[in-house]
Amino acid sequence: GAVVSQHPSRVICKSGTSVKIECRSLDFQATTMFWYRQFPKKSLMLMATSNEGSKATYEQGVEKDKFLINHASLTLSTLTVTSAHPEDSSFYICSADRQGGEQYFGPGTRLTVT
Amino acid sequence: QKEVEQDPGPLSVPEGAIVSLNCTYSNSAFQYFMWYRQYSRKGPELLMYTYSSGNKEDGRFTAQVDKSSKYISLFIRDSQPSDSATYLCAMSGGNTGNQFYFGTGTSLTVIP
Numbered sequence: 001g002a003v004v005s006q007h008p009s010r011v012i013c014k015s016g017t018s019v020k021i022e023c024r025s026l027d028f029q030a031t032t033m034f035w036y037r038q039f040p041k042k043s044l045m046l047m048a049t050s051n052e053g054s055k056a057t058y059e060q061g062v063e064k065d066k067f068l069i070n071h072a073s074l075t076l077s078t079l080t081v082t083s084a085h086p087e088d089s090s091f092y093i094c095s096a097d098r099q100g101g102e103q104y105f106g107p108g109t110r111l112t113v114t
Numbered sequence: 115q116k117e118v119e120q121d122p123g124p125l126s127v128p129e130g131a132i133v134s135l136n137c138t139y140s141n142s143a144f145q146y147f148m149w150y151r152q153y154s155r156k157g158p159e160l161l162m163y164t165y166s167s168g169n170k171e172d173g174r175f176t177a178q179v180d181k182s183s184k185y186i187s188l189f190i191r192d193s194q195p196s197d198s199a200t201y202l203c204a205m206s207g208g209n210t211g212n213q214f215y216f217g218t219g220t221s222l223t224v225i226p
Contacts, residue, residue: 006157034214043202043218044158093157095214103148103204103214105157 006106020080023094029074030096038091050077084113120217133190137217143208149188150202193224
């Protein structure tokens, strides 16, 4: 199957700092990537849809100035959590939309804000 | 009403049992139906992908889609302890564009 990578897999940061998470589709081009947040024992919550070369579309309730998304190329999207706070601690997962309707997920990034 | 409904479980079965996981949905426009497996602290892994109605088999896994009833199923035959995970259904298509709608996931434990 298709491969999507995420980096870093785990990050611990201090409150008030910013953290950047990268999502890469390794063997296909993805015009659309998605960013999700997942709380323990909960399903995926879509945060935003990232389209290459255009602004991301954020879901209701997601602060676009706090969660900056840049889809710079057909294989890379980044999520930057700005001025992180402990409540931002979560598991962040990206996915890439492969032509044909299939969506492949990255391994996720565990963010802990202290 | 949620777009996709899935019983969160937890579901425990003995090794070798047949497991049936189900989701119902409300949007008749959905055309693509997926099942993902997610191990603890890992990203979801695509297991099965089905377009429109019908059955699809891959090894011990069978996915069924009944669009008339808005009901999808995943069957796991000869379940193994390594199948212990959370299984998420997802669907998209039609008027939803390429946005995916997920069930809450069913937690499955296969007991040796």
